[in-house]
Amino acid sequence: MTESAQPAPGQMVRSSxxxxxxxxxxxxxMSLDGTKSYIIAASEEGTCVVVDPGPDQEDHLQGLAAAGEVALILITHRHPDHTAGAERFHQLTGAPVRAADPAFCFGGEPLRDGEVIEAGGTQIQVLATPGHTSDSVCFYLPRDGSNGSILTGDTILGRGTTVLDYPDGTLQDFMASLDKLGKLGPATVLPAHGPDLENLESVVLTYRDHRDERLAQIRAALGTLGEGATVQEITDAVYADVPASVRPAAELSVAAQLEYLRVTR
Structure with missing residues (x-):
């Protein structure tokens, strides 16, 4: 799926x-084109798994429920554009909701890092990938095509780079999660926002390069402004071109990077 071919809301799209x-x-x-709620199923006649029911929009949830018999609902992380509709979708389908954070589980147990779930006619491996948030997980589908696929939630986006919800999400955790994901090789990346990406290993390298570049800019700003520079002053220097709508996210990223530099010195 190319960026120019992104669908209209409500359209069901084959992604892998x-x-x-x-x-x-x-x-x-922050949500780009909108939140993508994924349906995992080896056959359209069998049961399916829904990942991230999304916002509490009745037409969206009803559309997901009509896609097949839902056996399980999985959550990538706690943000409301992924979870606000989870309890209602549990009511509609009767399927248990599982998330890393017990607060977002309805009729299901919390997810465990490394566990393999057999559902939807296939295998789904849970990978804890904190950084965007502390409870972020990705779902790896080793049988999905020749290289497998991975549903990355907001850990990796289809366009742009991931915001760290600091202090809940930290750059230390995020860099470790990137290392973990990079070991999966050229799997197809199925993000919750933006277009699909072809090669996880390549995307991880791009993400790491971007973080290293930003850290170098933060160090340079500290060298100019002094070690006592505020988050706002550094954001002015490093993220001067960001629109006002994403300025708070830029400040969170600066705060996360400053902590990372303190911890890793």
Whole structure:
């Protein structure tokens, strides 16, 4: 799926041999085109797994429920554009909701790092990938095409780079999660926002390069402004071109990077 071919909200799109998604009608500076709710199923006649029911929009949830018999609902992380509709979707389908954070589980147990779930006619491996948030997980589908695929939530986006929800999410955790994901090789990346990406290993290298570049800019700003420079002053220097709508996210990234530099010195 190329960026120019992004679907309209409500359209069901085939994203890989084992996955489809429905785009929620919640576009914005942080959600890009909207949140993609994925359906995992080896066969359209069998049961399926829904990943991130998305916002509490009745038409969106009803559309997901109509896609097949839902056996399980999985959550990538706690943010409301992924979870606000989870309890209602549990009521609609009767399927248990599982997340890393017990607060977002409904009728299901918390997810465990490394566990392999047999559902939807296939295998789904849970990978804890904190950084965007402390409870972020990705779902690896080793049988999805020749290289497998991975549903990355907001850990890796289809466009741009991931915001760290500091202090809940830290750059130390995020860099370790990138290392973990890079070991999966050229799997197809199925993000919750933006277009799909072809090669996880390559995307991870791009993400690391971007973080290293930003850290170098932060160090340079500290050299000019002094070690006592505020987050706001450093954001002015390093993220001067970001629009006002994403300025708070830029400040969170600066705060996370300053902590990373303190810890890793």
């Amino acid at each position: 041999p084992l996955t489809r998604y429905r785009l929620a009608d919640n576009p914005g500076p």
